[in-house]
Amino acid sequence: MDLRKVFSSSIGSKFLIALTGLFLLIFLVAHLAGNLLFIAGPDAFNEYSHKLVSNPLVYVAELGLLAIFALHIVKTVGLVVDSYAARPQRYAKRKWAKSKNDRSRKSVSSSTMILTGTITLLFVVTHLLTFKFGAYYETSAGIRDLYRLQLTVFSNPGYVAFYVVAMGVIVFHLWHGASSAAQSFGVNSPTWSPRLLWIGRGLAVIIGLGFAILPIYTFLLNTPPRGVISI
Numbered sequence: 064m065d066l067r068k069v070f071s072s073s074i075g076s077k078f079l080i081a082l083t084g085l086f087l088l089i090f091l092v093a094h095l096a097g098n099l100l101f102i103a104g105p106d107a108f109n110e111y112s113h114k115l116v117s118n119p120l121v122y123v124a125e126l127g128l129l130a131i132f133a134l135h136i137v138k139t140v141g142l143v144v145d146s147y148a149a150r151p152q153r154y155a156k157r158k159w160a161k162s163k164n165d166r167s168r169k170s171v172s173s174s175t176m177i178l179t180g181t182i183t184l185l186f187v188v189t190h191l192l193t194f195k196f197g198a199y200y201e202t203s204a205g206i207r208d209l210y211r212l213q214l215t216v217f218s219n220p221g222y223v224a225f226y227v228v229a230m231g232v233i234v235f236h237l238w239h240g241a242s243s244a245a246q247s248f249g250v251n252s253p254t255w256s257p258r259l260l261w262i263g264r265g266l267a268v269i270i271g272l273g274f275a276i277l278p279i280y281t282f283l284l285n286t287p288p289r290g291v292i293s294i
Contacts, residue, residue: 073145074247076138081247083135084240088266090128095273102280105202105210113206136184143177179236186229193222217281230275237267 097115101108115121193216200208200215217223241263 073142076142077243077247080135080138080142081240081244083131083138084244086131087128087135088237088240088263088270091270092266095270098277099273101210101213101277105208108210109202109206109208112209116207132187136180139176139180176236176239179232182229182232183236186233189225213277213281214285217278218285220282223278223282226278227275230271233274234267234271237270238264241267 097111100111194209194212198212198215200211202208217226242260244263245260
């Protein structure tokens with residue numbers, strides 16, 4: 064069997080998109096768990112961050128994550144381009160799915176996957192430039208003070224708003240991704256398919272809310288209570 068031909072087909076491409084999407088979802092859950100240590104205070108957060116970045120395997124993990132992310136993008140764009148090439152003339156009227164039993168799977172989230180995916184990509188680049196390659200503060204212990212960096216970044220209400228809106232877009236992207244992945248993996252059981260679908264969608268909402276809480280919480284830490292003058 065020629066795997067290259069299999070994964071170049073429409074079905075194979077959808078499977079790879081679903082598989083890479085699943086890996087990215089797992090990464091987001093782990094990343095959120097680590098980031099929530101910010102609430103535990105600077106010592107816990109900076110110690111966790113230092114152990115993570117000082118592990119030599121982190122470079123292997125980052126390269127693997129980059130490859131997965133790139134494959135997800137390339138396969139998605141390729142599938143959309145092939146779809147447009149197969150039907151150069153647009154539909155006269157777009158038919159939206161009115162219920163879960165509707166044969167049409169067209170929805171707002173499914174029709175904006177490229178848009179939400181592009182916004183997500185721009186957010187990831189901005190996030191990396193801001194935090195991974197951003198200003199370098201150092202603690203008294205001689206390790207990077209990411210806690211202080213986060214306090215500084217999220218003292219800007221504009222960045223907080225940008226971050227929260229981006230999380231909403233990502234939830235929108237993952238919401239349809241959960242449905243599409245279930246179909247691509249061939250989960251058609253009337254018992255398990257709806258459950259897995261809502262587990263995926265539930266994770267999407269939890270991830271979005273979890274990441275959105277952090278900038279809001281950090282901004283409130285930067286904001287002194289009414290009647291208190293910060294020095």
